[in-house]
Amino acid sequence: MFGAERTRTLLGPADPARNAAVGPPLVSARELIDRADATETVAGRRRVRPTRRLVLTAGTLAVAAGAVAVLQPFGGPAPDAPGGPGTAAGLVLVPVAYQFDADPPAAGPQLRMLADKIKDAAYDHQSGRYMYHHTKVWGDPVMTSADGRHHVAFAGASKVWQAADGTGSQINTQLEPQYPDQASRDYWQRNLDSRPAVEGTPAPAMIPLPPEELRPPSAVPAELRELLKVEYGAGAASKEVSTLYGRYVVPRATRAAVLRVLADVPGFRWRGQVTDRAGRNGVAVTFDDREHDQQSLLVFNPRTGELLAHELLTLSPVRISSYQVILDTAWTDRVG
Structure with missing residues (x-):
């Protein structure tokens, strides 16, 4: 989640390279991690890597405290900004409520029924040069207190316009800090100086995307199974x-x-009707990886079969580890 612009915002005048130009990476850090996680195996089994954690003390994050106070989340000024409602910054994340919380049934029959009845999405009737995606993510990396108990990460929004040859543009926006539990929120509010230390967050820049080969996803089951790495499990x-x-x-x-x-x-369980973090109605499946104390959650649009959200949760205690919400998808000829 941390890019050059975000790091520079946190460092402010203390950044020794603040006047140096930094070009966009050929591949995003998240994508590199996803590729490694999905393909690396040990003794014939997939190695599951935990979400990246930055172990930091309150003093280490003091330089970032001002940035917490001037973030601009959706819908208005940040909570600590002048004119903002109150003095507390950031949200405590609550796990999505499942229709079938205890003893959920196997997901296979319900997923097949959903596949048989889905309808067209809005973009099925669109055309354009660019694939457009608006997403919101949280949890990579998570900043952790020295004792390992208290966590915080910044939410981030991305808008991407990408053509078939990989070229296009991307805008990344840092949003509000979010916490997996109230204790974490209380800890960071006590231990960080939340007074504004910088005048504001720079306006997001339009980042050009380099060429790369993009293969449209196939509907052939054998090719999809390979693409989705199902051999490594749910x-x-x-x-x-x-x-x-x-x-x-x-x-x-x-x-x-x-x-x-x-x-x-094998392993997916049907969770029934849910409401995602954007307030949309969906249906959900989960997979519990007990060996690594982790649950994967997928939320689908019950009418079109589109993916609305993907989340990772720890199982003991149950709390959010990371999420991605897909807010919009479209074909378009316009950028920005």
Whole structure:
């Protein structure tokens, strides 16, 4: 989640390279991590890496305290900004409530039924040069107190316009800090000086995207199984589904094929009707990876089969580890 612009905002005048130009990476840090996580194996088994954690003391983060106070979340001024409502910064994340919380049934039959009845999405009737995605993410990296108990990360929004040859533009916006529990929020509010230390967050810059080969996702089951890394299990498949929908405008036939492929992956449980973090109605499946104390959550649009959100939770105690919400997907000829 931390890029050059965000790091410079946190450092402010103390940044020794504040006047140096930094070009965009050929591949985002998140994508590099996702690729490594999905493909690396040890003794024939997939190695699951935890969410990146930055172990920091309150003093280490003092330089960032001013940035906490001037973030601009959706819908208005940051809570600590002049004129903002109150003095507390950031939200405490609550796990999505499941319709079937205890003893959920296997997801296969429900996923197949959903695949059989999905309808066209709005973008199925659009055309344009660029694939457009608006996403919101949280949890990579998570900043952790020295005792390992208290966590915080910044939410971030991305708007991406990308053509078939990989070129296009991207805008990244740092949003509010968010916490996996109230204790973490209380800790960071006590231990960080939240007085504004900088005048404001710079306006997001339009970043050009370099050329790369983009292959439209196939609806052929064998090819989809390979693309979604199902050989490594439901946890890997969940991550790859999130990557697929966060990058491509997935047509209806492929959306149905994705659901059928997931229906055959052992371990997914049906959670029924849910409401995602953007307030949208969806249906959800989860996979519990007890060995690594982690749960994967996928939320689908019940009418179109589109992926709305992907989340990772720790199981003991149950709390949010990371999330991606796909707020909008479209075809367009316009950038910005």
